[in-house]
Amino acid sequence: MRLCADIGGSFVDMGIVDASGDIRDRQRHPTPVGDWHALVTLFRDALERHGGIIGADTPVCISLAGVADPASGTITSSNTPSVHGRRFDDFGAALDRPVSIINDADAFALAEATLGAGRDHRRVFGIILGTGVGGGLVEDSTILVDAHGIGGEWGHGEILVDSPIAPGSVPVFECGCGRTGCLDTIGGARGMERLHAWLHDGAHATSVEITSRWIAGDAACRTTIEYYSRLLAGPIATFLNSFPATIVPVGGGLSNCEPLIELLDRRVRTGMLTRPVDQVVVRTELRDRAGLLGAALASTRSLLIEDVLPSQR
Ligand SMILES: [Zn+2]
Incomplete structure (x- = not known):
């Protein structure tokens, strides 16, 4: 079970993705465009709601409109001020657990390549x-x-x-x-x-x-x-x-x-x-599931490939 989120310019789409690729407790919140603490609160509230089923060391998986630059560990080129320029570590420290961050189009492509139209x-x-x-x-x-x-x-x-x-x-x-x-x-x-x-x-x-x-x-x-x-x-x-x-x-x-x-x-x-x-x-x-599944796959690909692909192919 992983908390996955797609942070867009207008909405934050969140859900709990399990090993079979199902998404539970899907929620959509207006993006706190300029408020980092409000954004963190969305994640903390979701983690609190699902504290019993999400391990303390399980990464939170995020896709977002912007570039996740691994060289600097920073989010760049985002139109959302609350995440632009943020270090990956800021998310990790605020949520007290590992965080996996990926560009939303990369998440889409990875999900479609693995579980959707591109799986073959x-x-x-x-x-x-x-x-x-x-x-x-x-x-x-x-x-x-x-x-x-x-x-x-x-x-x-x-x-x-x-x-x-x-x-x-x-x-x-x-x-x-x-x-x-x-x-x-x-x-x-x-x-x-x-x-x-x-x-x-x-x-x-x-x-x-x-x-x-x-x-x-x-x-x-x-x-x-x-x-x-x-x-x-x-x-x-x-x-x-x-x-x-x-x-x-x-x-x-x-x-x-x-x-x-x-x-x-x-x-x-x-x-x-x-x-x-x-x-x-x-x-x-995968339609509107691609973003969250791609965010999950970026951090748990081996798990999902082993558990999901054989049954879907
Ligand atoms: Zn341009």
């Missing part, structure tokens, strides 16, 4: 199309990151570059990472909305409205989705030509739109040198 694949590129864009690489059940915890971050890097001949012809926006023109600026739900406004004279529509109207045949939304899917599919295909993952599970809110995933898949396969016949870009199988 050696290399998995898990991507999140949520508020923004995230990604994680898994090979042989191991997350691939560099010494600072970076890997699979396809959402960042200056891909959209304005034309010197026709200024304003490319949607170049500032990214939270400090660069401009990152896929993160147009690839998630907010990005799709930003792209829609850019294409249609500032028109405001939510990502759910855009995808729904696209499916219903709306011409403006079709243009947005055409542009959106091409902007995303190219880099995904290029990535797969470089790192030979054979499956791309997609999580996050936009993965709920199955036709969007199918369109992305067709475009990605067209851009791949291997031209796969079978679907490569697929919807998450």
Whole structure:
């Protein structure tokens, strides 16, 4: 039994994960965005509630939006002030037990690679199309990151570059990472909305409205989705030509739109040198369980692989 949590920008998702991968006592709390002590209290309360079934030396497993840098033992690049810059040791000291911390997209990729859509694949590129864009690489059940915890971050890097001949012809926006023109600026739900406004004279529509109207045949939304899917599919295909993952599970809110995933898949396969016949870009199988299961797997992989995989395969 492990207390697992996914700390997002809006909510902290918590639950007790057992060796069979079941999640109990699932709770969702608003994220104490700027209040470290309130965040710690959420964990301490949960540990108190389950004190009888969670061992004192059992690590608390956390996935979060941000980079867990093993070299410095610090959380970096997080939009949540209560965790940004925190040392892993701060969590351990506050909770009086070991703590395992992992980036949320890496947790997603690890869970899908081990228990979900990628379980029969050696290399998995898990991507999140949520508020923004995230990604994680898994090979042989191991997350691939560099010494600072970076890997699979396809959402960042200056891909959209304005034309010197026709200024304003490319949607170049500032990214939270400090660069401009990152896929993160147009690839998630907010990005799709930003792209829609850019294409249609500032028109405001939510990502759910855009995808729904696209499916219903709306011409403006079709243009947005055409542009959106091409902007995303190219880099995904290029990535797969470089790192030979054979499956791309997609999580996050936009993965709920199955036709969007199918369109992305067709475009990605067209851009791949291997031209796969079978679907490569697929919807998450674990849905909203992936974050907590990935956090658990990052600390208890051997236990879960031994106990869960044989029965699931
Ligand atoms: Zn960026």
